[in-house]
Amino acid sequence: MKIETTTITRLRDALLQSGRRPSTVMSSAYETLTREGMLSPEEMAALNRIDPLAETMFLMMAADGVVSDVEREAVRGAIRGLTDNLIRTGTINVMIENYAKQLEASSRDERLHEIAETLAEDKEEAEGAFALAAAIALADDEVAEEENALINQVADWFGISEERSSAILDQLEDDRET
Secondary structure, eight states: OOOOOHHHHHHHHHHHHHHHSOOSSOOTHHHHHHHTTOOOHHHHHHHHHHHHHHHHHHHHHHTTSOOOHHHHHHHHHHHHHHTTTOSOHHHHHHHHHHHHHHHHHSOHHHHHHHHHHHHTTOHHHHHHHHHHHHHHHTTTSOOOHHHHHHHHHHHHHTTOOHHHHHHHHHHHHHHHHO
16 A cells, blocks of 8 residues: 555654644653653543554554654654644653553554554544554655555554555545645
8 A cells, every 4th residue: 555645744744843843841740740640631531532543653653663753753743733732742752651561561463453442433533543654654754664564454453444545545645635
């Protein structure tokens, strides 16, 4: 499946721009608060809402075994966008650390299975996770074989047919042209 469409590239660029912007509060306090489970109710609700999408992006980021700064910036930008800037950089750093630990403790397939079960009842969320994963695959300007294989696996595990996954990417391309 071709994920290097102009629209996915534009999405990637928007995520990178948002992810490179520093948080309004630069403090390790958010890392500590996140680790201790002491975020505000609004932050916890936002974190829980976007968690499956964020972990899907993390799995794409880690697919080729190299987690680059530019991929981290793209994930950070996506999380900021998905939460209307409610989730801070420190919290995002802890999220990524937690996803790495979960991946270390189990396989990528196990993680995808769990995420797929979470997203099974919401096709729009599954399709959103798919589109975001495609953008993360392009974050470092090249799509590794492992990343291409993973985007196909994500579509399959999330119940997105090949026709629908192609349509999502085509629709994003059409949206760019309008």
